[in-house]
Amino acid sequence: MAIVAKPSKLGTFGRPVLAWTVGLLFFFPIFWMVLTSFKTDADAVKPEHLIFFQPTLENYLNMTENYDYWRFARNSVITAVMATLFTLFVGIPCAYAMAFNPSRATKDVLMWMLSTKMLPAAAVLYPMTFLTKSAGLFDTHFLIILVLSLINLPIVVWMLFTYFKEIPKDIIEAGKMDGVNTWGEIREILIPLAWGGIAATALLCFIFCWNEAYWTVRLTTTNAATLSKLIEGNRAPEGLFFGRLSAVSAAAVGPIVVLGWFCQKQLVQGLTFGAVK
Amino acid sequence: MGRIVLKSVTKSFGDVEVIPPLDLTIEEGEFAVFVGPSGCGKSTLLRMIAGLEDLSSGSIEIDGQDATQVPPAKRGLAMVFQSYALYPHMSVRKNIGFPLRMAKMAPAKVTARVETAAKSLNLMDYLDRKPADLSGGQRQRVAIGRAIVREPAAFLFDEPLSNLDAALRVGMRLEIGELHERLQTTMIYVTHDQVEAMTMANKIVVLRAGVIEQVGSPLELYHRPRNTFVAGFIGSPKMNLISGTQAQKYDAATIGIRPEHIDVSMTEGSWEGYVGVAEHLGSDTFLHVHGSGVSEMITVRISGDISVNQGDTIYLTPQSDQLHRFDAQGTRIP
Numbered sequence: 001m002a003i004v005a006k007p008s009k010l011g012t013f014g015r016p017v018l019a020w021t022v023g024l025l026f027f028f029p030i031f032w033m034v035l036t037s038f039k040t041d042a043d044a045v046k047p048e049h050l051i052f053f054q055p056t057l058e059n060y061l062n063m064t065e066n067y068d069y070w071r072f073a074r075n076s077v078i079t080a081v082m083a084t085l086f087t088l089f090v091g092i093p094c095a096y097a098m099a100f101n102p103s104r105a106t107k108d109v110l111m112w113m114l115s116t117k118m119l120p121a122a123a124v125l126y127p128m129t130f131l132t133k134s135a136g137l138f139d140t141h142f143l144i145i146l147v148l149s150l151i152n153l154p155i156v157v158w159m160l161f162t163y164f165k166e167i168p169k170d171i172i173e174a175g176k177m178d179g180v181n182t183w184g185e186i187r188e189i190l191i192p193l194a195w196g197g198i199a200a201t202a203l204l205c206f207i208f209c210w211n212e213a214y215w216t217v218r219l220t221t222t223n224a225a226t227l228s229k230l231i232e233g234n235r236a237p238e239g240l241f242f243g244r245l246s247a248v249s250a251a252a253v254g255p256i257v258v259l260g261w262f263c264q265k266q267l268v269q270g271l272t273f274g275a276v277k
Numbered sequence: 278m279g280r281i282v283l284k285s286v287t288k289s290f291g292d293v294e295v296i297p298p299l300d301l302t303i304e305e306g307e308f309a310v311f312v313g314p315s316g317c318g319k320s321t322l323l324r325m326i327a328g329l330e331d332l333s334s335g336s337i338e339i340d341g342q343d344a345t346q347v348p349p350a351k352r353g354l355a356m357v358f359q360s361y362a363l364y365p366h367m368s369v370r371k372n373i374g375f376p377l378r379m380a381k382m383a384p385a386k387v388t389a390r391v392e393t394a395a396k397s398l399n400l401m402d403y404l405d406r407k408p409a410d411l412s413g414g415q416r417q418r419v420a421i422g423r424a425i426v427r428e429p430a431a432f433l434f435d436e437p438l439s440n441l442d443a444a445l446r447v448g449m450r451l452e453i454g455e456l457h458e459r460l461q462t463t464m465i466y467v468t469h470d471q472v473e474a475m476t477m478a479n480k481i482v483v484l485r486a487g488v489i490e491q492v493g494s495p496l497e498l499y500h501r502p503r504n505t506f507v508a509g510f511i512g513s514p515k516m517n518l519i520s521g522t523q524a525q526k527y528d529a530a531t532i533g534i535r536p537e538h539i540d541v542s543m544t545e546g547s548w549e550g551y552v553g554v555a556e557h558l559g560s561d562t563f564l565h566v567h568g569s570g571v572s573e574m575i576t577v578r579i580s581g582d583i584s585v586n587q588g589d590t591i592y593l594t595p596q597s598d599q600l601h602r603f604d605a606q607g608t609r610i611p
Contacts, residue, residue, distance in 0.1 A: 173329050174356070176329065176349045177327060179380055188379075
């Protein structure tokens with residue numbers, strides 16, 4: 001008789017329970033934030049109104065009327081999109097070169113690129129602030145795009161490199177024999193073949209750019225300020241206005257949650273570095 | 278078009294020299310086969326001709342022009358890879374037309390050329406399929422199609438049949454042979470399979486550890502191998518190489534005799550032995566004979582309808598005019 005492993009009780013019941021618990025645990029702060037965003041600032045801190053309260057749109061209306069939400073949102077979109085495009089524009093040729101024409105230094109260069117991610121941002125805060133101010137770049141879109149690109153370039157190159165490595169070298173060489181120049185190879189062969197990987201990388205890069213708060217808060221005042229700055233700006237000295245803050249935060253994470261929802265598959269693929277196919 | 282000359286070409290990977298200085302000329306219209314065991318540098322040599330691998334020193338001339346520094350695309354050569362290397366995101370039609378589109382040829386002309394190539398390769402019904410929907414043989418045909426549309430100065434084949442099953446391999450071997458007959462274009466073909474080399478080549482280049490052991494026509498290599506390596510590599514089953522006292526009788530360190538050049542008798546002969554394994558192939562029978570006279574096992578090829586069984590005593594006599602003699606270095610004694 002064939003020996004068939006019986007599914008253990010723990011496996012069939014325990015795992016879904018565990019998954020749901022973890023899922024709810026992660027989801028709860030978002031849920032609470034959205035819930036709080038519909039409360040008045042006064043209600044937000046009262047325990048008796050934790051679940052039952054008079055919902056209001058006041059915070060959201062306030063946000064668009066008083067804080068100019070759309071300007072911040074527009075800046076977030078502009079900087080995140082432009083930074084993602086620029087990062088890919090630099091990152092794709094870079095990863096292509098390292099994947100298909102590696103030299104002895106390629107491994108070291110990749111490690112060095114990754115090591116820049118280990119530098120504490122605070123260590124370069126003052127030089128960055130002074131330099132950008134004296135160069136007249138402080139609080140410009142250009143600066144934020146540049147900074148976001150540079151922060152994300154190492155991870156983008158790493159991800160693209162991993163995807164490109166999966167393309168058989170023969171195909172690239174066949175392209176060379178068929179008379180394609182380097183740009184043609186990237187355009188005609190590499191990008192179509194690695195399209196899924198490039199999309200996943202772009203998506204992650206966009207999310208990282210959107211969520212970035214350290215530099216966008218410190219290197220902007222009004223002109224190029226992103227949604228991160230808007231949230232930070234609601235941290236008033238006379239105490240926290242939880243209702244207002246929650247509404248701003250919910251409006252800031254909203255677009256990215258929706259984007260993430262539609263691109264779940266690509267995101268998982270991107271985060272596992274192409275291990276899942 | 279298609280004369281390729283290699284002049285003192287070398288290749289090193291780091292400190293490892295895989296190809297010591299090598300000279301070779303491939304004449305226009307020739308079907309040259311590079312053959313040798315794996316790791317002998319035959320693929321590296323082909324890739325150097327293609328331009329996919331840099332030379333460490335030396336030069337390559339194509340049709341009298343120095344091509345050493347010319348990028349692969351500008352050398353006018355087409356290559357067929359072992360893995361086919363088709364573009365998986367393009368249809369067969371697009372795959373075949375790709376080099377032409379890259380050369381900015383007019384779309385109408387591309388279509389015409391693609392269809393001519395597809396017709397000659399029996400691919401007309403598959404033009405709109407993707408490579409993933411084709412069989413191995415069809416994929417290899419597409420790869421060949423992609424090579425022929427360019428009308429190259431020479432074709433380079435890198436073990437193109439290794440991924441195909443045995444039956445298909447024989448068919449494709451014939452097709453490539455016919456293609457050469459039809460186009461009369463220079464072809465350089467890399468393989469580790471000496472049967473492919475023997476059946477297809479005008480000129481075989483036998484390589485070992487980056488060194489050319491012998492260059493010649495298939496029959497030259499068969500009848501006059503320059504050393505024991507070529508003797509053992511060309512021919513199937515392998516030539517019997519016998520050293521020791523039996524070889525000394527012929528004033529040689531080693532003697533070689535092909536399995537088909539040994540006469541068999543049940544009653545008398547030069548070497549007595551007993552049959553180890555008898556492989557009956559129908560048309561032929563291969564006997565593996567363990568002898569008392571010689572230390573090595575000897576393979577004999579005889580016609581199929583003979584009844585010999587394991588353990589039978591047998592007498593072998595080499596045909597003296599087919600005997601090859603080699604000195605202590607393994608070099609042929611004239």
